[in-house]
Amino acid sequence: MSKYSIQQFIQKSRQEDKGQGLFELETERILEVNLNGDIWAKMGSMISYEGSIKFQREGMLEHGLGKLMKKALTGEGSQLMKASGNGKLYIADQGKKITILDLEGDSIYINGNDLLAFEKGLDWDIKLMRRVAGMMAGGLFNVRLEGQGMxxxxxxxxxxxxxxxxxxxxxxxxxxxxxxxGNLQPEFVTDVQLKTFLGRGSGESIQMKFAGDGFVVVQPFEEVYTTGE
Incomplete structure (x- = not known):
């Protein structure tokens, strides 16, 4: 049999049940959700599903008036969708690499654009970075998640x-x-020298300063954020 035959391709790339629970990394860039109930996921992230699953746009007052106002400020009013039912759900976001965390009473901030999915039982809140909102396209917002869940x-x-x-x-x-x-509160600082070095003509070079005891996750890529429709 040719190593490039359809049978070989299917054997190499087909879905496998790994028995890891609610969230599984089917590949580094595709998340499998073994759904039995509800989860929240990034709007438009569904690439395939099987079983009896319904998708619902986040309701206007689903999370209360406070979060509605924050979402209006961030321009991300329709970012989340609720997936409900029983079955297998596959989600991804522009081929980006996926990381799963099982929060065991911990808290973490995640950039709103990078949040892919989370269990409904987690406590969460939107935090708008007001100081930087006028300095970058669309500003930046993040989501603080806390509790027990993935x-x-x-x-x-x-x-x-x-x-x-x-x-x-x-x-x-x-x-x-x-x-x-979740215990860190970043400050925003400017570096005029770095701005000059980079040759950027408008605005300052904005940096996030993390002080205290904790961790910060970065990616080897500068993402451009835009406001939602």
Missing amino acids: VAFTSHYEPLTLMVHPGQPVYTDPNATVAWS
């Missing part, structure tokens, strides 16, 4: 986790920052 986020290529220690702050490019531990 969450999946995406990154362009392999993510790198940097440890933050007291007295040793870590500085990151906001466009390359994916996530950070």
Whole structure:
């Protein structure tokens, strides 16, 4: 049999049940959700499903008036969808690499554009980075998740986790920052010298400064954020 035959291709690429629970990495860039109930996922992330699953756009007051106002401010009013039912759901986001975390009472901030899916039982809230909103296209917002449950986020290529220690702050490019531990509150600082070095004519070079004890996740890619429709 040719190593390029259809049978060989199917054998190499077909779906496999790994028995890992609700969220499984079917490949590095496709998340399998073994659905039995509800999850939240990024709008438009479904690529395939089997079974009895319904998809519902996030309701206007689904999460209360406070979150509705924040979502209006971020321009991301229709970013989440609810998948409900029983079956297998496959989701992805522009071929980005997927990371799964099982929160065990922990908390984490994830850049809103990189949040792929999370269990309905997790507590979450939207945080708008107001200081940087006017400086970048669409600004930046993030989601704080806390509690018991699984969450999946995406990154362009392999993510790198940097440890933050007291007295040793870590500085990151906001466009390359994916996530950070829930106890950290980043500051925004400007670097005029870096702006001059990069030859950027408009605006300052904005950096995120993480100080304290925790971690921050970056990706080897500067993402351009745009507001939703």
